[in-house]
Amino acid sequence: MRLAILILAAGQSSRMRGADKMQEPVGGAPLLAVMAQRALASGLPVFVTVPALSHPRARLLPxxxxxxxxxxxxxxxxxxxxxxxxxxxxxxxxxxILPADLPDLTAHDLADMAQRYRGGILRATAQDGTPGHPVIFPRALFAELQNVTGDEGARSVITAHRDLLELIALPASHATTDLDTPEAWAEWRSGRG
Structure with missing residues (x-):
């Protein structure tokens, strides 16, 4: 079974009050570059959505x-x-599929998800069971994914196919640490010692 990783990085960072969260430093490099490298480390082909090919985010990609x-x-x-x-x-x-703003997701998490995928929908959760990302969808649902609208992502597709859903717990809150505001970034950094 051949999987691809799709990182979503075309959002407007509207809650960052002028900053671009995709360029927030994580381990000395911009978040988007770090997430792309972690995805590449899985050995899978990686696709990243950006607002435009001329956008500064596109220049961050390997x-x-x-x-x-x-x-x-x-x-x-x-x-x-x-x-x-x-x-x-x-x-x-x-x-x-995963949003790019999940800095706790590791290359190991992504590889683990890929190895455990057997078809259907595989969704990552935090260790406590809270649903998060990434989510793996089979090709059979690609047509439905191409018809989603709004800012809820693929939630409607997951809901419509609950019978196909399998959950996998990733360590701690790797699947759910989603940083959308300067305060969230500051709190995350302070927690990393």
Missing amino acids: EAVDAVPVPDAQEGMAASIRAGIGALPDDVDGAM
């Missing part, structure tokens, strides 16, 4: 990553999902 422009990115996460799924090669059997 050469091995396929950048996917999202001209209607202002719509929200659904626009990134539609564009990203549409860009995947025909020989991909499943897509591991």
Whole structure:
């Protein structure tokens, strides 16, 4: 089964009050570059949605990553999902989708998810069971993913196919640490000692 990783990074960082969370430093490098490298470490092909190929975020990506422009990115996460799924090669059997702003997700987490995928929908949770990301979808649901709208991402597809859903707990809050504000970033950094 051939999977691809789809990182969603075309959002507007609207709650960052002028800063771009994709460029927040994580371990000395911009978040988006770090997440792309972690995804590449899985050995899977990596696709990253960006607002445009000329956007500064596109320059943060390693050469091995396929950048996917999202001209209607202002719509929200659904626009990134539609564009990203549409860009995947025909020989991909499943897509591991994750927002780029999950700095606790490790390369090991992504590889673990890929190795445990057997079909259906595989969704990561925090250690306490709180649903998070990434979520792996089979090709059979790609058409539905290309019809999602708004800023709720693929929630409607997961809900419609609950019978296909399997959960996998990742360590601590790796699947749910989503940093959208300067305060959240400051708190996260303070907790890292």
